Amino acid sequence: MTERTAHVITCDDLRVEIGGKFIIVGMYTGGIVIPADEMAVNQVIFLFMISTEIDDPFKSLSCEVTLPGSDPIRINISLSNVPASDEMRNLGARRRIYNFPMMIANPILRPGRVEGKVIHERGELTPIGMPLIIRRPAGETPGTSE
Secondary structure, three states: OOOOEEEEEEEEEEEEOHHHOEEEEEEOOOOEEEOOOOEEOOEEEEEEEEEEEOOOOOOOEEEEEEOOOOOOEEEEOOOOOOOOHHHHHHOOOOEEEEEEEEEEEOOEEOOEEOEEEEEEOOEEEOOEOOOEEEEOOOOOOOOOOO
């Protein structure tokens, strides 16, 4: 069986430029720190980067995120725009990479582990990089922890 992998970057905003380039704004490099037990934000974006070997394309693909204390949110990914294997192979590719930004609008953030899944025709992948949401202790200000 070939190796399939999934990674996630979490950020506040993501813009898609001409040519499909991503501009990532407010990327979390550790946990998401909140000042209270619950915090409403405008949006959180999870950029799923999913790969498989060139000769093992996905037949179906969905991404799922579960924030602490919330129901899972699942989005099906359209695979209709993925280049053909022959075209990719001729260009020297060994793996297919699927980049999929998933926006969650108006979430309530609570302390705990954010769970993620990539669901495909043969099972599930657990993405590397799903964040923890951490409540900052009362009285601690950013940058002053010991």
